[in-house]
Amino acid sequence: MKAIVHDVYGPPDVMRLEEIDRPEPGPGEVLVRVRAAGVDPGVWHLMAGMPYAIRAAGFGLRAPKDRVRGLDVAGEVAAVGPGVTRFRTGDEVYGNAEGSFAEYARAKEGRLAPKPANLSFEEAAAVPVSGCTALKAVRDGGPLGAGRSVLVLGASGGVGSFxxxxxxxxxxxxTGVCSAGKADLVRSLGADEAVDYARADPTDGSRRHDLVLDAAGNRSLTALRRSLTADGTLVIIGGEGGGRWIGGNDRQLRAMLLSPFLRQRLRALAATVHHRDLLILTELIEAGSLRPAVDRTYPLAEVPDAVRHLREGRARGKLVVGVA
Known part of the structure; x- marks a missing residue:
């Protein structure tokens, strides 16, 4: 089968299209014939091996243990391993897989769900990692409803758009924070206000919010807390920038250490995909209450270009790789 592989850490150019053996599903695993795959910041971190903590976490100190990148997946079940009960050959599914930048990828049964009937494979591939992360972030923020105020930093990105x-x-x-050129997208997603971060500082303390979701990853904890109400909740999603060793995750660590001593709640969130969360997203999507914002779809051979596009901050919503 064809797959995007890399044998060393580095920039997008280390990835190349190659013919490799098709994987076989193990116990509790599903083999997916990939029709589309999503591109998210986690792809870049694993490709670059940055920050170094990623390598120490088991992904390979000197070189990547897994040669094929890609997490988000949408496609058809090609085979199932022993013990799989939710799916059978031919089912259309979406979720999280190991190495979805390929014609076939293995996925744990608990990280897949039936594909939303009203989405194309390309649209469905944009949902799992970003959609599940956004769902958990909003849930962690406590009860929301009329009269509650939410600030989303990075509102035009994958997580932010959901x-x-x-x-x-x-x-x-x-209130969604984004660049001026993406304000129309953020408003179309339902935001009451779209703030251009180049013209106004949404964390200057002039307005306070019950929930602040930071999916942009570069503001200080002091600034983020300044935009919270006295008992508000901050959820930091991922982390960009920072040093080579732990990168932007230092803010998450400091937030967790500081939170027990404050009325404000400071939360750190890592991206995870689970069957039950995918089912919630599917229900919302099929009801017309949620939709993925897909910027562009790249062919498999152009994965390096897709990763570059993402890192340059030009994406409006999600980038997708069409495979089959």
């Missing part, structure tokens, strides 16, 4: 919609569906007043 978070805007989820918070608005719960009745909150949503």
């Amino acid at each position: 978070a805007v919609q989820l918070a608005k569906n719960l009745g909150a007043h949503v």
Whole structure:
């Protein structure tokens, strides 16, 4: 089968299209014939091996243990391993897989769900990692509803575009922060306000919010807390920038250490995909209450270009790789 592989850490150019053996599903695993795969920041971190803590976490100190990148997947079940009960050959599924930048990928049964009937494979591939992360972020923020205020930093990105919609569906007043060129997208997703971060500082303390979701990853804890109400909740999603060793995750660590001593709640969130969360997202999508914002679809051979596009911050929503 064809797959995007890399044998060393580095920039997008280390990835190349190659013919490799098709994987076989093990116990509790599903083999997916990939029709589309999503591109998210986790792909870059694993490709670059940055920050170094990623390598120490078991992904390979000197070289990547797994040669094929890609997490988000949408496709058809090609085979099932022993013990799989939810799926059978031919089912259309979406979720999280090991190495989805390939014609076939293995996935744990608990990280897949039936594909939303009203989405294409390309649209479905944009949902799992970002959608599940946004869902957990909004849930961690406590009860939302009319009269509650939510600030989404990075509102035009993958996680942010879902978070805007989820918070608005719960009745909150949503302010999305993005660049001027993406304000129309953020408003179309339901945001009551779209703030251009180049013209105004949304964390200057002039307005306070019950929930702040930071999916942009570069503001200080002091600034983020300044935009919270006295008993508000901050959820930090991932982390960019920072040093080579732990990168932007230092803010998450400091937030968790500081939170027990404050009225404000400071939360750190890592991206995880689970069957039950995918089912919640599917219900919302099929009801017309949630939609993925897909910027562009790249062919498999152009994965390096897709990763570059993402890192340059030009994406409006999600980038997708069409495979089959």
